[in-house]
Structure formats: structure tokens, C-alpha cells
Amino acid sequence: MKKLILSSIAGSVILLSCGPKSTAVTGPKYTSSEKLAQGKTIFENSCSRCHKLPEPTKHDNQGWINTLSRMAPKAKLSDEQHQMVYDYLISVNKK
Template structure:
């Protein structure tokens, strides 16, 4: 019985750890030209490894939050990098 309980707890912990992470980005944070330039560099270097770079106008601000929440973990971006990429994208987005 103990094995079964510990097995269920272990499987539950594994499934929770593999689930979607909460987004680090909820809105704009960085506005300095240096941070936006870093966001552009991270965007160009990280996103371009797996696919072509999307047009920043592809999504509105909320759309980028959703897209980056899904893609930032795949690109292994930390929270600050995630935020800088988001802030760069919305700074050049005309939507």
C-alpha cells in the first residue's frame, strides 16, 4: 500500500513539474534602449535557432504574452530574457 501511495505522489509531482509554467511576463517592464537592444539580440539569436523570425506585428501585446509563455521555456530563456524579448517586440509592434 505504501508503494502505491508513494508511486502516486511521485507520478503527480512529475506531471506537475512537466506542466506549463506560469508566465514571467504580464506587461511591459523594460524601456531603456539598452534593454530593448538586448531583447532584440536575444530574440534574433534564440528564436532563429529553430524557425524563422516572426514579424513583431504578428501579435498584439496579449498575443505575444501567450506566444512567449509557450516558446521561452523551449528557448531556455530566463525570466529577464523573456521580459526583454517581450518588451522589444511590443516596442516595435504597431498594433
């Protein structure tokens, strides 16, 4: 059962990433230190409201795509903020 759920999640991620006008975060975009610093600030301010601030090393690049797509709406991030937080996280997760 768990396998079934996981594979349907993976399936919808692939479908989403092929969508023509999807703005969902599917990979890195920003590398400038300015954007990464902004992402860090948003992360620290928005992601510690409901739980302890997670370690960026908790997930690899793909893992953060999945987790952030669930958490960004909870934190009410815009697509732009979602992207900056993602790019910050993968800039420090060493994966």
C-alpha cells in the first residue's frame, strides 16, 4: 500500500513537471548570493512557525522538491519565494 502511494506521488510529480505552464519548483533556478540570502531569510522566518526549523541536510535535492511542495502552501509562499527557499536549501544540503 505504501509503495502504491509513493509511486502515485512520483507519477504526479512527473506529470506536473511536464505541464506546459506549471510554475512549480522542479529544480534549481537561482545561484546568485543575493537570491540565496533571501531564500535563507524566508526559510528562517516562514518555516519555524509550526515546527522546529528543519536541517537543510535532512533532504537531498529531490527530497526538498517533494517536501517543499507540501510545505510552501502551508507557509503561504509565492512561487518565487518557494523557488528561493528551494535554491537556498540545496545550496547548503551538500547533495
